[in-house]
Amino acid sequence: MKFELVILDNLSGGRTTLLSPILEGHELTLFEHFVAANKKNFAREVINLELRLEVVGKETGLMEEFFKTGAGRLGQNICTFKDRPRSLLRLYFIEFGNFAIILGGGGPKPKSIQTSQEVPVLANALNILGLIADTLRMAEKKGHFGFDEDGNMFSTTDYIYDSEDYVQPPKNNK
Amino acid sequence: MSSPRKITSKLLEDLRTHRDPDESRRIRTSMIIAARIASALREKGWNKIRLASELNKSPSLVTRWLSGNHNFTTDTLSDIQNVLGIQLLHLEPVQADGQPTAN
Numbered sequence: 001m002k003f004e005l006v007i008l009d010n011l012s013g014g015r016t017t018l019l020s021p022i023l024e025g026h027e028l029t030l031f032e033h034f035v036a037a038n039k040k041n042f043a044r045e046v047i048n049l050e051l052r053l054e055v056v057g058k059e060t061g062l063m064e065e066f067f068k069t070g071a072g073r074l075g076q077n078i079c080t081f082k083d084r085p086r087s088l089l090r091l092y093f094i095e096f097g098n099f100a101i102i103l104g105g106g107g108p109k110p111k112s113i114q115t116s117q118e119v120p121v122l123a124n125a126l127n128i129l130g131l132i133a134d135t136l137r138m139a140e141k142k143g144h145f146g147f148d149e150d151g152n153m154f155s156t157t158d159y160i161y162d163s164e165d166y167v168q169p170p171k172n173n174k
Numbered sequence: 175m176s177s178p179r180k181i182t183s184k185l186l187e188d189l190r191t192h193r194d195p196d197e198s199r200r201i202r203t204s205m206i207i208a209a210r211i212a213s214a215l216r217e218k219g220w221n222k223i224r225l226a227s228e229l230n231k232s233p234s235l236v237t238r239w240l241s242g243n244h245n246f247t248t249d250t251l252s253d254i255q256n257v258l259g260i261q262l263l264h265l266e267p268v269q270a271d272g273q274p275t276a277n
Contacts, residue, residue, distance in 0.1 A: 006179045010186040019178060032185050039189065048201055050189050055202050060209035065240035082241040159178040
């Protein structure tokens with residue numbers, strides 16, 4: 001899976017940079033796909049979530065108190081915002097300290113459901129972002145992506161990565 | 175050192191036009207208050223349990239305060255600012271006409 005990381009200028013500010021991947025062959029970022037898919041049925045939630053992201057980017061920064069970790073596998077740093085009362089939407093993101101967050105996709109998670117893996121749209125969003133997280137961690141190890149001590153992001157590949165270059169495909173359990 | 179490409183999303187711009195000003199202000203206020211409390215805790219070297227203990231509240235309630243989602247009462251804000259030594263409510267004495275008293 002090939003993707004490019006781009007900065008969402010609408011949301012980013014002096015506190016935290018908000019990015020989202022554009023998958024090869026797509027025009028929209030994963031976050032924009034999430035907005036487009038949910039803005040009709042969950043209009044209020046999507047609008048408020050977008051505002052919260054902007055406040056994070058421009059005013060408060062990403063505080064650990066705002067989110068829950070552990071949505072993906074250990075080491076992937078995939079997070080979701082803490083629930084608001086009556087909220088159903090889950091948005092997955094990868095956090096890189098207070099420097100940057102990479103917004104993925106998500107969808108509605110009924111309160112009656114225990115794990116996101118039971119909801120296909122959430123499982124799919126988590127799998128895609130998990131692969132991106134694994135790719136970026138390996139790219140970090142190889143020095144192809146990362147942050148310097150001032151929090152400035154760098155890339156040796158113009159922020160374009162192909163997961164096949166970094167992550168072993170899962171073994172087929174036959 | 176180059177930055178990632180920046181995009182200005184039309185979809186997000188459009189979404190912004192549908193924000194409810196009152197709800198937006200409340201969300202922003204809750205998040206900023208949470209950030210101020212968290213920052214004060216870090217400066218004092220306190221954790222959530224210490225704050226809960228000082229105010230005789232449960233740690234889970236403090237977690238909700240810090241989530242950026244909480245609808246605070248003025249009593250709660252007054253108590254928090256008192257123990258942390260920060261200002262969350264800015265109040266000035268008022269005259270009979272409701273205007274702040276000039277210094």
